[in-house]
Amino acid sequence: xxxxxxxxxxxxxxxxxxxxxxxxxxxxxxxxxxxxxxxxxxxxxxxxxxxxxxxxxxxxxxxxxxxxxxxxxxxxxxxxxxxxxxxxxxxxxxxxxxxxxxxxxxxxxxxxxxxxxxxxxxxxxxxxxxxxxxxxxxxxxxxxxxxxxxxxxxxxxxxxxxxxxxxxxxxxxxxxxxxxxxxxxxxxxxxxxxxxxxxxxxxxxxxxxxxxxxxxxxxxxxxxxxxxxxxxxxxxxxxxxxxxxxxxxxxxxxxxxxxxxxxxxxxxxxxxxxxxxxxxxxxxxxxxxxxxxxxxxxxxxxxxxxxxxxxxxxxxxxxxxxxxxxxxxxxxxxxxxxxxxxxxxxxxxxxxxxxxxxxxxxxxxxxxxxxxxxxxxxxxxxxxxxxxxxxxxxxxxxxxxxxxxxxxxxxxxxxxxxxxxxxxxxxxxxxxxxxxxxxxxxxxxxxxxxxxxxxxxxxxxxxxxxxxxxxxxxxxxxxxxxxxxxxxxxxxxxxxxxxxxxxxxxxxxxxxxxxxxxxxxxxxxxxxxxxxxxxxxxxxxxxxxxxxxxxxxxxxxxxxxxxxxxxxxxxxxxxxxxxxxxxxxxxxxxxxxxxxxxxxxxxxxxxxxxxxxxxxxxxxxxxxxxxxxxxxxxxxxxxxxxxxxxxxx
Amino acid sequence: xxxxxxxxxxxxxxxxxxxxxxxxxxxxxxxxxxxxxxxxxxxxxxxxxxxxxxxxxxxxxxxxxxxxxxxxxxxxxxxxxxxxxxxxxxxxxxxxxxxxxx
Numbered sequence: 165x166x167x168x169x170x171x172x173x174x175x176x177x178x179x180x181x182x183x184x185x186x187x188x189x190x191x192x193x194x195x196x197x198x199x200x201x202x203x204x205x206x207x208x209x210x211x212x213x214x215x216x217x218x219x220x221x222x223x224x225x226x227x228x229x230x231x232x233x234x235x236x237x238x239x240x241x242x243x244x245x246x247x248x249x250x251x252x253x254x255x256x257x258x259x260x261x262x263x264x265x266x267x268x269x270x271x272x273x274x275x276x277x278x279x280x281x282x283x284x285x286x287x288x289x290x291x292x293x294x295x296x297x298x299x300x301x302x303x304x305x306x307x308x309x310x311x312x313x314x315x316x317x318x319x320x321x322x323x324x325x326x327x328x329x330x331x332x333x334x335x336x337x338x339x340x341x342x343x344x345x346x347x348x349x350x351x352x353x354x355x356x357x358x359x360x361x362x363x364x365x366x367x368x369x370x371x372x373x374x375x376x377x378x379x380x381x382x383x384x385x386x387x388x389x390x391x392x393x394x395x396x397x398x399x400x401x402x403x404x405x406x407x408x409x410x411x412x413x414x415x416x417x418x419x420x421x422x423x424x425x426x427x428x429x430x431x432x433x434x435x436x437x438x439x440x441x442x443x444x445x446x447x448x449x450x451x452x453x454x455x456x457x458x459x460x461x462x463x464x465x466x467x468x469x470x471x472x473x474x475x476x477x478x479x480x481x482x483x484x485x486x487x488x489x490x491x492x493x494x495x496x497x498x499x500x501x502x503x504x505x506x507x508x509x510x511x512x513x514x515x516x517x518x519x520x521x522x523x524x525x526x527x528x529x530x531x532x533x534x535x536x537x538x539x540x541x542x543x544x545x546x547x548x549x550x551x552x553x554x555x556x557x558x559x560x561x562x563x564x565x566x567x568x569x570x571x572x573x574x575x576x577x578x579x580x581x582x583x584x585x586x587x588x589x590x591x592x593x594x595x596x597x598x599x600x601x602x603x604x605x606x607x608x609x610x611x612x613x614x615x616x617x618x619x620x621x622x623x624x625x626x627x628x629x630x631x632x633x634x635x636x637x638x639x640x641x642x643x644x645x646x647x648x649x650x651x652x653x654x655x656x657x658x659x660x661x662x663x664x665x666x667x668x669x670x671x672x673x674x675x676x677x678x679x680x681x682x683x684x685x686x687x688x689x690x691x692x693x694x695x696x697x698x699x700x701x702x703x704x705x706x707x708x709x710x711x712x713x714x715x716x717x718x719x720x721x722x723x724x725x726x727x728x729x730x731x732x733x734x735x736x737x738x739x740x741x742x743x744x745x746x747x748x749x750x751x752x753x754x755x756x757x758x759x760x761x762x763x764x765x766x767x768x769x770x771x772x773x774x775x776x777x778x779x780x781x782x783x784x785x786x787x788x789x790x791x792x793x794x795x796x797x798x799x800x801x802x803x804x805x806x807x808x809x810x811x812x813x
Numbered sequence: 814x815x816x817x818x819x820x821x822x823x824x825x826x827x828x829x830x831x832x833x834x835x836x837x838x839x840x841x842x843x844x845x846x847x848x849x850x851x852x853x854x855x856x857x858x859x860x861x862x863x864x865x866x867x868x869x870x871x872x873x874x875x876x877x878x879x880x881x882x883x884x885x886x887x888x889x890x891x892x893x894x895x896x897x898x899x900x901x902x903x904x905x906x907x908x909x910x911x912x913x914x915x
Contacts, residue, residue: 258861263854295888298863384860385867402888413874413883422877511892515880518894524881626855626897628862631883631890 190365191250191282192231193273195306196290197299198256199632201318203227205290205348206253207644209357214251226281227253233362249361252284259384260305274309286312286364288357293317293330293345294403294633300391303339304378313341314360321347322633328403335398349638409504409633416508426512429505433496435594444488452481467673467681475669475729480662487650489573490566493535494649495642502637506531510629520609521616523547523627526556530608533563534601535649537771541778551620555612557778558788561766562608564601567720571762572600574724578743579755603763607795664718665725668711672729684708684730703761703797704754704804716767753807757800765796832905835884836898840872844903851900863887864901 196202206214210229231249254273255266262268269278276283289306291299296317306313317323317330323345336343342360346353378390416422456477463469500506506528514524525547533540540560547553564572576596583592671689673681684690685707692714693707700710708730712723724742731745750758766772766789775785838844846868849856863886864870871885881892 261857263857298861298887298889301861384857385865388865405885405888410873417874417877417883419875419877511876511881511883512878514876514892514894515878518880524892626851626859627881627892627894628858628897629881629892630862631892 189248189250189282190286190361191252191284192286192288192361192364193252193254193284194288194290195254195270195274195302196256196316196318197258197292197302199630200256200290200292200299201348202253202256202290204638204641205288205316205318205346205357206251207641208348208351208354210251212644212647229253231358231361233358233365249365252281258302259387260302274306274311284311286314286361288314288316288360290316290318290348292319293323294319294326294328294406296330296395296400297388297392297402300394301384301387303394304387304390307339307341308378312364314357315339315341315343316357317343317345318348320345320352321350322406323403326403326406327401329399329401330395331399335394335400338394338397349635349641406633409631412634413508413631416505417511422508422512426509429500429509431590431598433493435590436492436496439594441489441492445485448485448488449481452477452484456481470673470681471666471669475665476662480665480725484654485570487654489569490535491646491650493566494646497532497535498642498645499637500531501528502635502641504632504634507629507631511631514627514629518627520612522555522609522612523552524629525627526552529556529560530563533560533565536565536567537561537563537768538774541771541774544778551616554779554784555615555620557775558615558784559608559612561768561771561775561788561792562604562611562764564604564763565720565768567768568600568762570721570724571716572597572759574727574743574746575755575759578747579750579752600759600763603760607764611791664715664722665729668715668726668729689730702804703757703800704751704808705758706749706754708749709754709758713761713767718769720762720767751808753804756807757804760803761796761800763796764792764799766792833903834899835870835872835893835901835903836882836895838870838872838903840874840882843869843871844906845869847902847904849901851897855897859893859897859901862891863889864891870901870903 194202194206206227206229209231213232214227214229229251231251233247233249252273254270257264257267257270260267260271260274262271272278273281274284274287287306287309289303291302293299303315315335317332317335322328323330330345332343332345344353344356344360346356348354416425456473459477460469460473463472497506500509509531510524510527513527517523517527526544529540529544529547537560540563541557544553544556544560547556576593580593580596584590585592585595668689671692672684672687674688675682677686681687682690685694689711690707693711696710696714697705697707700713705713708727711730712726715726716723727746728742731742731749746755772785772789775788776782779785832847833844835844835846846864846866848866849859849864851859865887868887873883873885873890875882876892881894882898883890883892884898
């Protein structure tokens, strides 16, 4: 389909000279409305060869990847064939009317007006062909740009199975651009996309004039009429409604079953993260310990060995242990999002969210914040209303991110006896964890309420939420997401956390006395810990926890590594676990207060950095940090007092 | 050119017919949209999603607990809150033939 039209287009060739094109990389932009399968196609084309950044100067996320050409060189153009094409994934938009930042960015990139981003040489326009009447509207502004464009009709499998039809050759004829019918999730027809990119990179594809006149772009009803005409011209027959989606919705959005399933899903996710990941985590722990001992045996005793084994190995190890848990959480979020259930969850949540002045759309970023506040804050870009968005950014760090889990699991496992509460499915430890999640959530919604009734007061914006059809999540997309998350996590473990651990090790081993490292209490780290002790003593924390708190400002999970180093340093037997060490050193009040402190405090440099970037200045992140730290201190103080006074014993 | 049909319905309400909003349309009943009485920005967003004058809209279901309703419009399902739907005015069901200009 696409190639036959490509040849027809050669007659009116106006192709740039091959020599000028080969001088730089070939850039192809992917554009499409939300829910058109744009990201799936992007992942399909680039695989792991992609990275995420921001478009310069704005808060819109930019995904850039590389697609390897299959090497089928176009005849006669051997010298100019690119082996790689740079793909830019543009934000999902319905039109190019520059109303939102997303639309402005899309427009600028396509016009070559985005600094630092080369003007695309070609465009992949991806549309959902089960809803062509609506999606084809975007073709008008894109085709009027006169860039070589491949019109990709995605979800071909759905169209077919639901009895729809479209004549792609005729559609190509009308639009003057090649058309490819594909299924990005199943990988059907991807070769046509590669063929198109090979053609444009070799300069053999050229523009044909559209047979149909393009509509006046500002006038939506006219655009719709135009799309309808083009569709009927191409014998487009819309598919039958997605029956399975309707059947599933009558369960998932059932007045009683719906909320019950919603709660079960949330509870099931937490139980699995906590208990399901445990055997894997134990294995990883064992591996780190034995390998650490192995290294210790290999090297002669020296200060270097101490840094490597006691500092770096055990420190980074204590953090890496939590990778299985974090991956499990991202797996769940991925399944919920890709299957379409997350939109239903947003719908169910909207009424509750509205009570706090937020909306159902805030629910998706906030639920992502359970994994990590950084991607969550980025995900707030889908919220059109600026004040709602800011409110969501400001409360997102209250949600229990996965970096808190290491601290929570350590303290809970050490201080809370695991009594069965609801049979084997739900124990006291899981309940405590769930309680901490609830605590963070409550702090978030109360803060949202406070914000929306004071500094962020705004009129309620319309809540508009598309309900995508249910789909089976693909292993490929889930896998890519997990790989991406592990990279982010390990990079953090490998850089920020590693750096903090090394600095800390230095602080713990200086000043040197008589050629020997000092006792931990006499070291620089100990001095810092002792210095902050008067401030944190009312919370039930000693100076060792103080060192941990100071180090955790880099990232929450660092405290686990720090405490591991500190207690190891004190000459505890290696078999005596950190838990036991803490149990003998921390009162129950202090332990619970520490949990509460971590539930509220904004101990994360990455989050501070991303809030600064997303809000465009230091004002909001500074206020946020001060507010959260104050709240953490206050609530930890109250907790310690309450537990100490024995109200609950 | 920018003045789209946000408020620009040219169909006067036939006498005797009561104007209904989308929020008043019962679940499962089809209604034809007449106009969007909303700020231009919001109206455009909704029109992009298919809430266009002349289009048929069917409320499909209500979110559990009385939240927003899901509307079937233009081959897809979109959820709107009541406060938004109450600004989408339907063509009177009587005088149907007269109203269908497009």
